[in-house]
Amino acid sequence: MGITSGIIFQLLYGALGCWSCYITMCLYMDYVKILERHNTRRKSHIIQWYEVLNGLLGRWWRAPGLLFNCALLVSTATIQLIACANTIWYMNNSLDKRTWTFIFGALCFLTVLIPTARNYRLWVFFGIFMTTYTAWYFTIASIFFEKHDKHVQHSAPVSTIQYFSGATNILFTFGNHALTLEIAEAMDTPRKYKTTNVYAILYTFTLTLPSAVSVYWRFGDQMLDHPNALAVFSPSKFKNVAIILMLTHQFIEFAALVVPVFAMWEKLLGIHCSQNYTLKCVARMPIVLGICFLAIMLPFFGSINSVVGATLSSIGIYILPCLAFMVIRQHKESRENAVEQPPFWIKSWVGVYCINLGLVIWVGIIGIGFGSWASMHNLMHKVEKFGWFAKCFQC
Numbered sequence: 001m002g003i004t005s006g007i008i009f010q011l012l013y014g015a016l017g018c019w020s021c022y023i024t025m026c027l028y029m030d031y032v033k034i035l036e037r038h039n040t041r042r043k044s045h046i047i048q049w050y051e052v053l054n055g056l057l058g059r060w061w062r063a064p065g066l067l068f069n070c071a072l073l074v075s076t077a078t079i080q081l082i083a084c085a086n087t088i089w090y091m092n093n094s095l096d097k098r099t100w101t102f103i104f105g106a107l108c109f110l111t112v113l114i115p116t117a118r119n120y121r122l123w124v125f126f127g128i129f130m131t132t133y134t135a136w137y138f139t140i141a142s143i144f145f146e147k148h149d150k151h152v153q154h155s156a157p158v159s160t161i162q163y164f165s166g167a168t169n170i171l172f173t174f175g176n177h178a179l180t181l182e183i184a185e186a187m188d189t190p191r192k193y194k195t196t197n198v199y200a201i202l203y204t205f206t207l208t209l210p211s212a213v214s215v216y217w218r219f220g221d222q223m224l225d226h227p228n229a230l231a232v233f234s235p236s237k238f239k240n241v242a243i244i245l246m247l248t249h250q251f252i253e254f255a256a257l258v259v260p261v262f263a264m265w266e267k268l269l270g271i272h273c274s275q276n277y278t279l280k281c282v283a284r285m286p287i288v289l290g291i292c293f294l295a296i297m298l299p300f301f302g303s304i305n306s307v308v309g310a311t312l313s314s315i316g317i318y319i320l321p322c323l324a325f326m327v328i329r330q331h332k333e334s335r336e337n338a339v340e341q342p343p344f345w346i347k348s349w350v351g352v353y354c355i356n357l358g359l360v361i362w363v364g365i366i367g368i369g370f371g372s373w374a375s376m377h378n379l380m381h382k383v384e385k386f387g388w389f390a391k392c393f394q395c
Contacts, residue, residue: 001166017174025194029339068316072178077257081295105292111255112284130245135207142214152220164374172309175317303379310371322356
């Protein structure tokens with residue numbers, strides 16, 4: 001996308017991601033209020049997005065909520081598994097990436113043992129340290145240690161397809177990967193998550209902006225051919241540490257993403273509130289098996305990111321919550337009884353509606369429209385070049 005557009009779109013989609021999270025949490029708190037008023041909330045039951053839509057708007061809204069939420073979580077978990085194989089290959093290429101996918105796919109079966117997201121909070125905290133090290137390794141190594149090429153080219157954006165593929169990658173990055181309510185449910189005070197998420201996005205900027213700018217400044221157009229920045233850095237012990245930490249982080253994120261899918265699957269089977277731990281573990285195995293199959297079939301890391309961002313993330317994370325909010329709040333009673341009133345910097349429901357409508361139009365045109373066209377074109381090009389079930393993509 002080039003430096004200017006890359007920075008602007010990160011800031012824009014970071015803000016839109018915070019807003020969609022805020023809207024989602026507003027509807028979540030309304031739903032919790034209804035459950036508590038009727039004394040129907042169960043302690044062992046994890047509330048998920050499609051249930052909020054069902055409780056507030058009915059089953060016709062439940063279906064798209066369930067479809068896009070589940071598909072996005074499965075797709076993002078698949079991306080993490082692909083990323084594991086891509087990352088380890090830069091440290092040990094004695095095995096091809098498909099073989100590494102099989103190995104990490106087998107390890108991913110350990111995630112069926114995680115009871116709930118609450119049992120996972122400490123590992124997620126470690127994941128923050130791991131991504132922090134890697135991002136600042138990219139930044140520092142690019143500025144001080146990598147060889148400077150006097151003839152480096154910075155010609156991006158080189159095509160409309162590349163430009164909008166990059167835009168949808170950023171859209172996907174700040175979309176919370178459909179985990180908003182699952183994270184909130186794992187907190188002692190779920191209502192605080194809307195604020196926590198803002199701090200999280202601000203911290204994310206300290207990782208993504210310096211590393212993206214410095215790596216592109218140092219390597220330029222080389223990055224157009226590498227979906228993983230680790231490919232262009234010289235071998236070193238610091239790079240190996242970054243690889244090991246990112247592998248661990250990607251495995252942690254895989255687990256964080258599949259736990260909500262496990263909950264949906266258990267609810268479908270009617271065993272979600274069961275105390276039979278062994279039964280739950282066995283029932284979860286087909287989910288991991290299906291994700292492993294997808295990762296082996298389509299191992300195109302960057303291209304899959306773009307497709308998921310343009311289709312599933314655009315609709316499920318950005319557009320659907322804003323549309324649902326506008327439908328619910330059109331009634332005066334809903335506005336008066338809302339747990340969360342308009343924020344102090346807007347003060348009016350008209351302002352909230354304007355932001356929602358602007359988000360829906362922008363993401364609909366740029367994300368779904370141009371983004372889907374560019375990302376699908378990019379993905380089909382990769383399939384034609386490497387084929388399905390590629391043994392070693394970009395090796």
